[in-house]
Amino acid sequence: MQNDQSTPPVSRRELLRMIGVTAGSAAMYQAMSSLGLAAESPYKGPVDLQGAPRGASILILGAGMAGMTAAYELRNAGYKVQVLEYNGRAGGRNWSLRGGDVYTELGGATQQCGFDQDLYINPGPWRIPYHHAGMMHYAKTLKVPLEPFFQVNYNAYLHSTKAFGGKPQRYRHIKADYQGHVAELLAKATRTQGLDAKVTQEDQEVLLESLRQWGALDKNYAYVASDAGSDRRGYKKNPGGGLTARPIPSEPVALSDILKSGLWQGIPNGDTFDMQTALFQPVGGMGRIGEAFGRELGPLIQYNAKVVDISQDATGVTVSYVDSRTLGARQTARADWCLCTIPLPVLAQIPLNVGPRLAAAIAAVPYASAIKVGLQFKRRFWEEDEQIFGGITYTDLPITNIGYPNSGFQSGGKGVLLGAYIWGLNAMEFTAMPPEERVRKVLDYGSQIHPQYHQEFENGIAVAWHRSPFTMGCFGMWSDSSRAKHYDDLCAIDGRVALAGEHASFLGGWQEGAVTSSLDAIGRLHARAVQQGAQA
Amino acid sequence: MRAQFAWWTAITFVGMGALAYADDSSFTSTAGVGPLNGQQIYEHICQGCHMPGAQGAAGAGFYPKLAGDKKLISWEYVALTVLNGKNGMPPFGLPADQVLQLRTAHLSDQQVADVVNYVRSHFDNKYPATVTAKQVAALPHPESAAGPF
Numbered sequence: 001m002q003n004d005q006s007t008p009p010v011s012r013r014e015l016l017r018m019i020g021v022t023a024g025s026a027a028m029y030q031a032m033s034s035l036g037l038a039a040e041s042p043y044k045g046p047v048d049l050q051g052a053p054r055g056a057s058i059l060i061l062g063a064g065m066a067g068m069t070a071a072y073e074l075r076n077a078g079y080k081v082q083v084l085e086y087n088g089r090a091g092g093r094n095w096s097l098r099g100g101d102v103y104t105e106l107g108g109a110t111q112q113c114g115f116d117q118d119l120y121i122n123p124g125p126w127r128i129p130y131h132h133a134g135m136m137h138y139a140k141t142l143k144v145p146l147e148p149f150f151q152v153n154y155n156a157y158l159h160s161t162k163a164f165g166g167k168p169q170r171y172r173h174i175k176a177d178y179q180g181h182v183a184e185l186l187a188k189a190t191r192t193q194g195l196d197a198k199v200t201q202e203d204q205e206v207l208l209e210s211l212r213q214w215g216a217l218d219k220n221y222a223y224v225a226s227d228a229g230s231d232r233r234g235y236k237k238n239p240g241g242g243l244t245a246r247p248i249p250s251e252p253v254a255l256s257d258i259l260k261s262g263l264w265q266g267i268p269n270g271d272t273f274d275m276q277t278a279l280f281q282p283v284g285g286m287g288r289i290g291e292a293f294g295r296e297l298g299p300l301i302q303y304n305a306k307v308v309d310i311s312q313d314a315t316g317v318t319v320s321y322v323d324s325r326t327l328g329a330r331q332t333a334r335a336d337w338c339l340c341t342i343p344l345p346v347l348a349q350i351p352l353n354v355g356p357r358l359a360a361a362i363a364a365v366p367y368a369s370a371i372k373v374g375l376q377f378k379r380r381f382w383e384e385d386e387q388i389f390g391g392i393t394y395t396d397l398p399i400t401n402i403g404y405p406n407s408g409f410q411s412g413g414k415g416v417l418l419g420a421y422i423w424g425l426n427a428m429e430f431t432a433m434p435p436e437e438r439v440r441k442v443l444d445y446g447s448q449i450h451p452q453y454h455q456e457f458e459n460g461i462a463v464a465w466h467r468s469p470f471t472m473g474c475f476g477m478w479s480d481s482s483r484a485k486h487y488d489d490l491c492a493i494d495g496r497v498a499l500a501g502e503h504a505s506f507l508g509g510w511q512e513g514a515v516t517s518s519l520d521a522i523g524r525l526h527a528r529a530v531q532q533g534a535q536a
Numbered sequence: 537m538r539a540q541f542a543w544w545t546a547i548t549f550v551g552m553g554a555l556a557y558a559d560d561s562s563f564t565s566t567a568g569v570g571p572l573n574g575q576q577i578y579e580h581i582c583q584g585c586h587m588p589g590a591q592g593a594a595g596a597g598f599y600p601k602l603a604g605d606k607k608l609i610s611w612e613y614v615a616l617t618v619l620n621g622k623n624g625m626p627p628f629g630l631p632a633d634q635v636l637q638l639r640t641a642h643l644s645d646q647q648v649a650d651v652v653n654y655v656r657s658h659f660d661n662k663y664p665a666t667v668t669a670k671q672v673a674a675l676p677h678p679e680s681a682a683g684p685f
Contacts (some may be wrong), residue, residue: 086596106585106593306596324596345624348598367627368639369584425569425641431584466585469595473624477638481679 043134043512047519049077049526053533056080058525059319059333062341063301064092066500066514068293070139070522071300077526081323082333083297084305086324086470091290092299092341093471094511096283097374097461105467109435114376114459118408119416120372123284123463124474125511126149126403126418130278134515135289137478139282142292146280149406152270153391160396163261168232168393168449173253174263176216176232178206180223181255183215191221243376266394274510281406281482302333307342310352312496333390339524341501341518343367345472354494361486365503367473369427370465373399373420373442377456380408380415385452397445398426419446423474431464438462476503491517498525568632568642572681574654577647585625590659603659611667612675614652618643620678629677647673 029488056079061066064083075081089095097103099115115121128135139146154175157168157435190204190211191194199207212221216228224227230236239247258264266416269275282288294301302321308330309320317338320330340347342367352359382388382404390406403418419442422430430438439460478487491504500521505513521531572580578590585599586592592601607613619629626640628648635642643651646669653665 106595106599107587107591108593197650279588342596343624346622349597365624366621366638366640369626370639424635424639425581426642427580427639428584432580432582464584467593472585472595472597472599477626477640479637 039155043132043137043353043516043519044135045133047523049073049522051530052078052526053529054078054521056337056529056533057082057316057319057335058337058339059084059335060339060341061307061319062092062343062501063087063090063294063297063303064134064290064341064501064514065094065293065473065511066341066502066518067092067339068290068297068301069515069518070341070500071297072293073378073519074136074526075297075300080335081300082335083301084307084319084321084333084496085301085303086306087261088303088325089290090294090301090303091287093475094286095124095288096120096122096285096287097463103461104469105435105464106469106472107467109467111435111461113184113374113461115374115416115461116376116414118284119376119405119414120285120287121372121416121418121461123372123374123465125286125509128280128282128511129274129276130280131273132510132512132515134519135142135512136280138293138515139280142289142296144188144288144292145283145430147283148390149279149281150390150404151275151277151279151392153388153404155386156388156391156402157393157395158263158266158447159393160263161262161448162508163263165259165320166448168395169253169261169263170234171266171374173233174258174261175267176229177252177255178222178258178264178267180215180217180232180252181258183211183217185255187211187215187217187221219432225251228363262396269392269394269399282339283407290468310338310340310350310497312338312494317496325358336496337529338496338497339463339515339518339521340499343471343473343501344503347499351498354497357489358492358494358497358499361490362499364482364486365476365478365490367466367471368423368475368477368509369431370474371420371422371427371430371438372418373439373460373462374416375439375442375446375453375460376388376414376416376458377452378404378414378458379456380411380413381452381456382450383410383415384416386450393449395445395449397448398422398430399445400426402446402449407423414458417444417446425478430462431466435462435464438464475509476501478508491521493521493524498522568644569647572647574647574650574652575658577643577651578654581628581641582651590655601660602655604661606645608656608661608663611652611656611663612673614656615648615667615672615675618648618651619672619675645669648672 009149038324053317058074058079058081060071060083063083067083069329071081071083089222097113098120099113099117104110156171158171158174159168215223216232218225218226226249229252233250235247236250239245243302304324305321305385306324307319307321311318314337316334318332318334320332322328322330342361345367348363388404389409393402399420401421405415439462443453443457490499498521499519502509502513507513566612586602592599621627626638628641628643630642632642649667649669649672652667656663657665
């Protein structure tokens with residue numbers, strides 16, 4: 001740290017203030033977030049559960065990522081494992097909808113997925129960051145092949161209905177031009193001593209050169225139509241070969257237009273820790289992981305089992321369940337221990353004898369509203385007409401995201417887009433519509449970005465997570481205050497029962513949260529089982 | 537088509553501040569629900585879970601059927617549930633600038649009164665629709681999502 005009185009360094013606070021002045025408070029907030037807080041997976045490699053007491057048993061409620069991670073590890077450690085699952089399939093929110101699949105939501109609306117072979121959407125999670133080491137480990141262990149997920153596509157769009165006449169802008173234009181203009185401004189400030197001499201003379205020279213390179217400025221530190229700028233944002237006419245090859249530079253968008261548009265807010269979409277390259281998706285759909293887990297566990301999973309009562313006593317846990325399709329006679333299962341991964345809105349309604357602190361925690365977590373809509377089109381016009389191969393377009397329309405398929409490029413055939421990924425108030429309103437109206441609305445909105453929509457559309461399917469019979473919401477939403485009050489209680493073992501799932505993690509909605517919370521919980525349950533086994 | 541989406545054209549951009557959640561976008565709206573009456577609020581928001589006709593639904597868990605629900609005799613119970621949420625149900629009484637962290641929406645005290653009145657006087661419920669914004673304002677609202685830090 002320098003301490004030269006004539007040239008004091010830029011303080012962190014002043015740097016933030018400067019970002020705030022140039023880019024508005026939201027950019028400042030993002031800068032602040034990136035300086036401090038990122039939640040890395042605590043996954044530490046395969047869990048060590050040696051020394052399981054002979055004959056010890058565990059009942060696992062829910063065959064999602066958390067439940068099946070636990071079932072797999074505890075089975076391998078020698079426990080007697082039984083899993084009860086409400087759905088007729090393994091995976092929970094790890095799920096892909098493919099042609100022929102039938103989905104009935106709460107309220108009875110039934111949709112049949114009309115996608116062609118090999119086309120799908122992931123109604124739930126759709127990406128695995130490289131540092132979600134638990135998910136990466138199980139995909140590898142289960143031999144589920146992965147392929148790249150493009151979080152950032154420089155040729156996809158940022159779109160505002162209120163800017164540029166509603167015309168979507170290429171990400172590369174907004175990013176290159178914002179960066180170029182900001183670099184030019186900061187270079188100007190540096191050269192006119194505008195930094196209040198808080199950067200040393202020596203550093204200023206390096207800073208200037210770095211700004212020139214970072215912002216693609218010319219030799220006068222100006223961001224103008226140039227080869228350097230076009231090398232970032234793309235040319236008006238791209239370089240090629242032969243006599244028609246000569247490139248023509250493109251004209252940058254004015255800084256004021258970018259600032260007013262708000263599109264600069266979309267620039268850091270791939271900069272957050274969770275969204276940084278590389279990200280992956282399982283070949284054939286996220287659901288391949290849940291399916292592989294289900295095959296691996298085989299008869300350990302009892303499907304179509306709706307849990308109606310959980311009761312623990314001094315020696316074990318008894319769970320009552322009925323067939324989720326017929327709601328017939330009660331059956332019971334019993335084990336020494338219970339790992340419960342049932343989503344909290346459901347669990348809060350099941351009789352369960354735990355202490356008041358855990359009970360309060362279970363009731364304290366509202367679940368996010370979210371919608372995903374898949375649309376099948378006759379041709380991959382986003383590739384053929386607009387050269388968008390994978391990645392995501394962001395918009396201020398209620399559809400929020402358009403996700404392009406990250407596989408099957410140039411197949412010449414049909415394609416399925418994620419036509420919407422919505423949350424908050426807009427998601428609530430879409431949830432309140434019948435599924436076919438959701439699809440219709442998504443088509444109407446999306447056609448403002450891709451006018452080909454109506455002509456090329458074939459069929460669609462809409463999943464509203466608050467209508468999901470097995471979760472009643474998308475994922476647990478913790479406020480800072482509720483986390484301070486309830487989170488530790490939610491994760492603590494209560495007698496012979498422990499909870500796990502993304503709701504018991506700092507990775508809300510991420511599968512890695514489910515996996516790591518599960519490993520954490522079974523590690524503690526195992527320690528308790530070993531201790532009791534030693535006493536017995 | 538109804539005019540229900542008109543206010544979306546007035547959406548404001550808000551930078552996302554949430555940490556580590558699995559959804560992503562720089563662009564989302566914290567604009568309120570706009571000038572909706574009680575029936576419109578029910579049809580745009582509540583019926584997503586409580587269903588058209590307030591019939592409720594059951595799967596692994598259930599959404600209560602509000603039609604003919606005896607608990608509705610207490611307007612305070614209904615209003616407190618709307619304001620603070622219950623179990624997985626999001627709270628709707630947070631200030632507008634705090635809804636993002638919980639991905640929920642803000643209803644004004646008047647709108648809470650309106651939707652409480654609507655539900656208590658429809659769907660076979662025959663209670664008087666006399667709850668006022670002032671009465672709602674006097675009820676406990678959810679504590680700040682950001683906590684006392």
